Amino acid sequence: MSEAGLQAARQKMIDAGVSTPAIEVFTRFYHLLESGETGVIREDTIEPLLDPPMLADVDITDAEAREAIGKTVIIKLNGGLGTSMGLDKAKTLLPVRDGMNFLDLIVQQVLAARERYDARLPLLLMNSFRTDEDTLAHLARYPELPVEDLPLSFVQNQEPKLRADDLTPVEWPADPSLEWCPPGHGDLYPALEGSGVLDALLEAGFRYACVSNGDNLGAAPNATIAGWFARSGAPYAAELCRRTVNDKKGGHLAIRKADGQLILRDTAQTAPEEMDYFTDEHRHPFFHTNNLWFDLQNLRDTLVERNSVLGLPLIRNEKTVDPTDSSSTPVIQVESAMGAAIEVFEGATAICVGRDRFLPVKTTNELLLLRSDVYNLTDEGKLVACTDTSPEISLDSRYYKTVQKFAERIPQAPSLRKATSFRVEGDYTFGTGVVVKGDVTLPDAGEASTVEDGTRLEG
Ligand code: UPG
Incomplete structure (x- = not known):
């Protein structure tokens, strides 16, 4: 057979x-x-x-x-x-x-x-x-x-x-x-x-x-x-x-x-x-x-x-x-x-x-990091980390797994340079100039919410 x-x-x-x-x-x-x-x-x-x-x-x-x-x-x-x-x-x-x-x-x-x-x-x-x-x-x-x-x-x-x-x-x-x-x-x-x-x-x-x-x-x-x-x-x-x-x-x-x-x-x-x-x-x-x-x-x-x-x-x-x-x-x-x-x-x-x-992009978590100020882009096309360790990113897969949903909700990456970890649980849309510092978790509010322009999130 x-x-x-x-x-x-x-x-x-x-x-x-x-x-x-x-x-x-x-x-x-x-x-x-x-x-x-x-x-x-x-x-x-x-x-x-x-x-x-x-x-x-x-x-x-x-x-x-x-x-x-x-x-x-x-x-x-x-x-x-x-x-x-x-x-x-x-x-x-x-x-x-x-x-x-x-x-x-x-x-x-x-x-x-x-x-x-x-x-x-x-x-x-x-x-x-x-x-x-x-x-x-x-x-x-x-x-x-x-x-x-x-x-x-x-x-x-x-x-x-x-x-x-x-x-x-x-x-x-x-x-x-x-x-x-x-x-x-x-x-x-x-x-x-x-x-x-x-x-x-x-x-x-x-x-x-x-x-x-x-x-x-x-x-x-x-x-x-x-x-x-x-x-x-x-x-x-x-x-x-x-x-x-x-x-x-x-x-x-x-x-x-x-x-x-x-x-x-x-x-x-x-x-x-x-x-x-x-x-x-x-x-x-x-x-x-x-x-x-x-x-x-x-x-x-x-x-x-x-x-x-x-x-x-x-x-x-x-x-x-x-x-x-x-x-x-x-x-x-x-x-x-x-x-x-x-x-x-x-x-x-x-x-x-x-x-x-090694800077792989397998998920939108990694894409967010590369788009953020954790990396500087050199004129030789290299992304250079400006922190010793990268923050751990975890975006709610229900709202950020696909690039389309991710881009709708995070059109501009927040500043993550001073963040140690950033967890988003639930459906948040981010304004411009948002800054994340320390360990930050946004809990699921049970409804779509907005993080206003210029918000400082500190944990
Ligand atoms: N790819 C092809 N053709 C295929 C399959 C994959 O071009 O038939 C490409 C794909 O586009 C990607 C790359 O191969 O750019 C890697 O594929 P991916 O599925 O992302 O990675 P894995 O195959 O799971 O893992 C590879 C190695 C593993 C290593 C890892 C590092 O096998 O040993 O740890 O990459 O990211």
Whole structure:
């Protein structure tokens, strides 16, 4: 039955024009799924990673840094739609500061680094079929951005969602587009290869890639890390940050007991009853930022040697075919994380960087912080924190979860520089010039209320 399922899925991908590397990667995952593999990494099979090298200890000459950044390409993951914030287009099109969105700030960072280091430094976006058009339309306002003949984007693959009961490709005539899903950001490697971009970069003389999430404005081009990576000779490196009590989401690296291999464990690979270990910042003190470096030549050699299949661990994602309808057909989406490549490159390493390299926007809580005076925007497009610790923000998800509701109620961010925590419970609309100091909670008044212009909230 499932052999027929695999053939049907492969045929569906061939008919849709999906590239051969992506079909081969999918096929391997399909076999793993069939064999009962869940992808879960148990706590008793790993040791915590406790002593990664520190960026602060790195001593690189200016010449080394310049040489390495001169051979680097910046890649941003931009396939996601920001659905958790109610968006139906690329999250990077969302305005962040002074009328500029994530893309504008990313471009500003890249152009500034080009000038500072006299580097070619191409910017490449990994888009999905949903984000490519809008993103490229926006980038058209930067005619100076393209480098030589390199494209500004490549589009990631799509794969069939599989029926949970018999692993055949699901059929959903009501909306056939829902029969497909993106294979997660582990698709970066087959997408780079299948699109021809990997070869184009090597031909143009580039050697290193720095990849990061499009919604992480902290991951600006960094010549010191490029220099460290080049000097290390490692095929691959992950940037980590020291964890705080608020860092509950995202993955962490660990050492596999069986063979001493450094591996990534993401949330989706953790059993629900072991989430307490996963989120314990004392047990696993560093988290994985998803800022990665790899050697393009080594990647290409490895892909050729392994017939396009890197062999990343499987992430088995159980959903329903229509994510908005929990009674629709249950499906399995086979996915992988790009950071899991740490276990497939021999000699892969990691480095602990400053918190300034990790400024993700997953929720409107984080968007509020970036829009506030906690951060200064430099003319190189970087957001620099002007406080030692950021206030903890918690906006009532009933009224602020989607960007639309959030923007209606908080058109201008209050001053949060002197705040330690800011909780909003209930439906408040904020005027201009509001200042928050100390620990402030606005309790649910049971009705829509207004915080008048210039109000000082002190706790
Ligand atoms: N994305 C794609 N294509 C996909 C899936 C995601 O481009 O098929 C993009 C998405 O737009 C976003 C980025 O990938 O910019 C990251 O995705 P997201 O879902 O926000 O993060 P997670 O996959 O949950 O976690 C990643 C790493 C994890 C790390 C965390 C840091 O897997 O190890 O701790 O990022 O934010």
